[in-house]
Amino acid sequence: MPVGFRPPAGNPVAAAPVRRHSARMAVDHFTGWIAERYDESAAETFVPAVVDPVVDLLTDLAGTGAALELGIGTGRIALPLSARGTSVHGIDLSSDMVAQLRVKPGAERIPVAMGDFAATSVDETFALACLVFNTIMNLTTQEEQVACFRNVARHLEPGERFVVEVGVPDLRRLPPGETARPFLVSPTRLGFDEYDVAQQRLVPHHHVLTDGQWRATSIPFRYVWPAELDLMARLAGMELEARWGGWDRQPFTAESRAHVSVWRKPG
Numbered sequence: 001m002p003v004g005f006r007p008p009a010g011n012p013v014a015a016a017p018v019r020r021h022s023a024r025m026a027v028d029h030f031t032g033w034i035a036e037r038y039d040e041s042a043a044e045t046f047v048p049a050v051v052d053p054v055v056d057l058l059t060d061l062a063g064t065g066a067a068l069e070l071g072i073g074t075g076r077i078a079l080p081l082s083a084r085g086t087s088v089h090g091i092d093l094s095s096d097m098v099a100q101l102r103v104k105p106g107a108e109r110i111p112v113a114m115g116d117f118a119a120t121s122v123d124e125t126f127a128l129a130c131l132v133f134n135t136i137m138n139l140t141t142q143e144e145q146v147a148c149f150r151n152v153a154r155h156l157e158p159g160e161r162f163v164v165e166v167g168v169p170d171l172r173r174l175p176p177g178e179t180a181r182p183f184l185v186s187p188t189r190l191g192f193d194e195y196d197v198a199q200q201r202l203v204p205h206h207h208v209l210t211d212g213q214w215r216a217t218s219i220p221f222r223y224v225w226p227a228e229l230d231l232m233a234r235l236a237g238m239e240l241e242a243r244w245g246g247w248d249r250q251p252f253t254a255e256s257r258a259h260v261s262v263w264r265k266p267g
């Protein structure tokens with residue numbers, strides 16, 4: 001699977017009003033060199049061929065309204081979305097990731113609330129909320145994923161939408177009795193997904209060779225089924241509007257490795 005910032009004075013992060021709906025402490029896995037090298041290590045996802053279809057669809061869905069990106073990170077999607085004229089707000093746990101966003105041109109237009117997106121709210125409502133690039137799986141319990149849908153629903157105006165991009169669990173490729181599967185093997189990058197199918201847990205282990213040194217990350221995920229997400233949306237008062245096999249709105253089929261799903265808050 002494809003895989004903390006001290007706000008400077010006057011930064012909109014510091015000013016954004018924030019409320020939390022849970023005492024649970026989420027863990028920040030995107031610290032230090034992981035944040036510093038995020039753009040470089042995910043370089044293939046920053047190219048226009050990948051970013052443009054995402055931004056096209058999100059711009060379409062937001063219309064003239066504002067968008068909230070959960071797990072905004074270094075702004076891979078938020079910056080071009082904002083550059084197209086959509087007002088974008090973000091939530092993120094990692095001050096190191098947001099520090100990377102803050103040094104980029106255009107970031108001054110994007111307020112970010114620091115906290116867990118399953119529990120953090122900002123005092124605004126939005127036409128669109130989005131959670132892309134498998135990031136829903138960073139919530140490692142079903143309870144947290146349900147809480148995330150409920151948190152999003154609180155931020156949406158009636159009739160408005162929540163978009164999630166996430167992989168379809170790859171269990172058909174895991175041979176019986178095995179717990180690990182390679183997803184990336186090259187001289188400079190190795191990736192193995194480690195599964196615990198009883199707990200619905202997945203740990204992608206990434207090993208990257210940079211400057212002659214191997215660096216490893218193992219960020220825990222909870223994989224989640226499309227139908228389970230639909231139920232979470234229903235628990236939060238939303239209904240499925242569309243499910244595509246990708247950002248170009250291609251059909252979602254039995255062979256789709258990922259999906260882009262849109263739930264709508266009735267209005």
Ligand SMILES: C[S@@+](CC[C@H](N)C(=O)[O-])C[C@H]1O[C@@H](n2cnc3c(N)ncnc32)[C@H](O)[C@@H]1O
Pocket residue numbers: 003026029030070071072073074075076077091092093094097115116117118132133135138139
């Ligand atoms: C894989 S990165 C994606 C960043 C960006 N959306 C992109 O597409 O490049 C995941 C981001 O979500 C943030 N994140 C993960 N779990 C979170 C949580 N529970 N609450 C807030 N942010 C979280 C991480 O700090 C990181 O910035």
